[in-house]
Amino acid sequence: MIYKVSFVxxxxxxxxxxxxxxxxxxxxxxxxxxxQTFEVVEVTELMxxxxxxxxxxxxxxxxxxx
Amino acid sequence: MSDKEExxxxxxxxxxxxxxxxxxxxALCSKEHYKAGEIILNIKxxxxxxxxxxSGTVQIITNPEVLEAKPELADAVLVNLGQGQAFGEMGLxxxxxxxxxxxxxxxxxxxxxxCDRFLELCNADTHLGFLVxxxxxxxxxxxxxxxxxx
Numbered sequence: 001m002i003y004k005v006s007f008v009x010x011x012x013x014x015x016x017x018x019x020x021x022x023x024x025x026x027x028x029x030x031x032x033x034x035x036q037t038f039e040v041v042e043v044t045e046l047m048x049x050x051x052x053x054x055x056x057x058x059x060x061x062x063x064x065x066x
Numbered sequence: 067m068s069d070k071e072e073x074x075x076x077x078x079x080x081x082x083x084x085x086x087x088x089x090x091x092x093a094l095c096s097k098e099h100y101k102a103g104e105i106i107l108n109i110k111x112x113x114x115x116x117x118x119x120x121s122g123t124v125q126i127i128t129n130p131e132v133l134e135a136k137p138e139l140a141d142a143v144l145v146n147l148g149q150g151q152a153f154g155e156m157g158l159x160x161x162x163x164x165x166x167x168x169x170x171x172x173x174x175x176x177x178x179x180x181c182d183r184f185l186e187l188c189n190a191d192t193h194l195g196f197l198v199x200x201x202x203x204x205x206x207x208x209x210x211x212x213x214x215x216x
Contacts (some may be wrong), residue, residue, distance in 0.1 A: 017147055020078070
């Protein structure tokens with residue numbers, strides 16, 4: 001399965017976006033978007049799956065990097 | 067299956083296509099490399115190609131003059147698109163001028179496909195044409211739903 005995922009950081013329209021990934025995102029996952037790391041908070045289905053593709057929406061929050 | 071065809075297989079735009087149909091699409095793809103910050107296409111330009119992102123990220127910008135004057139106005143960036151996404155496909159469907167400027171956010175590799183040649187392929191192979199147009203409709207629907215959530 002290939003996951004077409006929209007990553008959104010509430011209040012930050014300058015980051016996030018849409019990309020295809022191999023692994024289903026889950027809450028707690030860390031994702032690299034642009035030059036920053038974010039934690040997935042919630043994942044919902046945006047559209048029903050078709051063929052080999054799933055369509056998901058992931059809400060994220062910034063992670064403070066040390 | 068070639069590396070290019072393997073990549074195309076992983077794009078929802080070509081969901082449902084046979085190996086032979088994917089080969090036909092692959093024959094129309096030309097690879098282009100861009101450095102971070104380069105403009106791939108400009109708003110109001112006439113449509114020639116549509117693009118598939120092989121690697122990297124691009125920004126779809128609907129108010130490029132605003133972003134140029136005040137880079138802090140992130141709202142001018144409509145959406146960021148990463149690997150596996152298509153852009154310029156609206157021009158393939160409606161043949162209108164570009165509705166946004168597309169700028170690379172990182173070093174980016176794309177496949178460009180000439181719209182006229184692709185439409186000729188769709189007319190010659192209506193099964194392929196139907197599937198791709200349905201998939202483009204689904205992709206635009208996904209982007210609208212995404213847009214409604216931000």
